[in-house]
Amino acid sequence: MKIDAARDLILSAVTAIPAGAIASYGVVGERAGLQRSARMVARVLSQLPAGSAVPWFRVVRSGGRIAFASGSRSFQRQRKLLEAEGCVVSDEGRVRAARADNSLDALLWGPMMGSGE
DNA sequence: ATACTGACCCCCG
DNA sequence: ACGGGGGCCAGTA
Numbered sequence: 641m642k643i644d645a646a647r648d649l650i651l652s653a654v655t656a657i658p659a660g661a662i663a664s665y666g667v668v669g670e671r672a673g674l675q676r677s678a679r680m681v682a683r684v685l686s687q688l689p690a691g692s693a694v695p696w697f698r699v700v701r702s703g704g705r706i707a708f709a710s711g712s713r714s715f716q717r718q719r720k721l722l723e724a725e726g727c728v729v730s731d732e733g734r735v736r737a738a739r740a741d742n743s744l745d746a747l748l749w750g751p752m753m754g755s756g757e
Numbered sequence: 758a759t760a761c762t763g764a765c766c767c768c769c770g
Numbered sequence: 771a772c773g774g775g776g777g778c779c780a781g782t783a
Contacts, residue, residue, distance in 0.1 A: 643780075665765055676778050678765040683780065686764055699764080707764040714764075 641674075649673055650684045657698040660725045660738030663748035664702040671748060682707070697721040704749070706733035 649672040656671070657663050669677030685696045697718040701707050708715040710733050719729045726738030737749075 669765095676766090679763070679779055680765095682764045696764085701764085702766060718764090 646672070646674060646677070646680065647684050650677070650681050651694050654681075654685070654694050654696060654699060657695060657748065658739070659695070659698075660727060661748070662698050662700050662704065662722070662727065662735055662737045664704075665699060665707075666702055667748040668699055678702075700735050704735050704737075706735060708733070 650668065653668045653672040654663075657668075663671070665678040665681045669675075669681045672681075674680065681699070685694075685699060688694060688696055699707075706715055706718050706729070708718065710731060715733065719733075722729050722735060728736040728738075
């Protein structure tokens with residue numbers, strides 16, 4: 641598969657994440673139909689143009705942590721966007737999705753969905 | 758071709 | 771909660 645096609649699938653998967661929900665890089669990759677593509681997802685998002693409509697901020701690391709260093713510019717940007725959707729973000733970057741427990745159909749998470757509540 | 762890097766992931770102390 | 775190690779795939783030099 642060509643990279644452009646993969647990028648398209650990835651962006652579609654990210655766009656499919658409902659507001660108030662979050663998904664890990666790995667899950668986004670799998671949902672896009674790609675294997676072991678977490679790094680590629682990260683790369684695609686990092687190359688995303690500033691004004692894009694893609695909800696990149698709903699993508700977090702496995703474990704529900706914001707990928708950026710706590711306190712960094714990007715971290716604060718992402719945190720604000722998530723909180724605007726009802727998510728709760730700790731200073732360390734742990735994200736609690738606004739609608740995580742119900743409506744699993746659309747919600748994706750990482751390998752460890754059960755680690756907190 | 759090799760070598761290093763990155764908004765990653767997983768396993769084991 | 772910390773560390774360390776390996777694997778992964780694309781991009782870049």
